Amino acid sequence: MLEKKQLWLTALAGVVAAFFIAKGEKVTQFFAGWVTVLGAFSVSEWGVIGGLFLGLASFILTWVYKHKNHEVLKSKVASGVPLETLLEEDDR
Incomplete structure (x- = not known):
């Protein structure tokens, strides 16, 4: 059993080595x-970039779900559901 695992690991290492030999320059350039x-930014700059990204994602998610909520409320108002009931549901 151990010999089969070693054979597979050797074959896998050979495939990885062949890939890096064939595409090594492009892979190296990609990672570089x-x-x-x-490396161009400091830790505090990465924190600002992350905060901006999370803020934008939060804004977009809030806008999408509020839009869906307003569409549901419009359809309920159009179907004749009393406004008091809708306001109580929306507050929960």
Whole structure:
């Protein structure tokens, strides 16, 4: 059983090595580019970038769900549900 695992691991290592030999320059350039981008900013700058991203994501999610809620409320008003009932449901 152990010999089969070693054979598979050796074959996998051979495939990975062949990939890096064939595409090594492009893979190296790709990772070098990302490391350069990551190294271009300090930790505090990454915190600001992350905060901006999370703020934008929060804004978009809130807008989408409020829009869906307003559409549901419009359809309920159009179907004749009393406004007091809708306001009580919306407050919960």
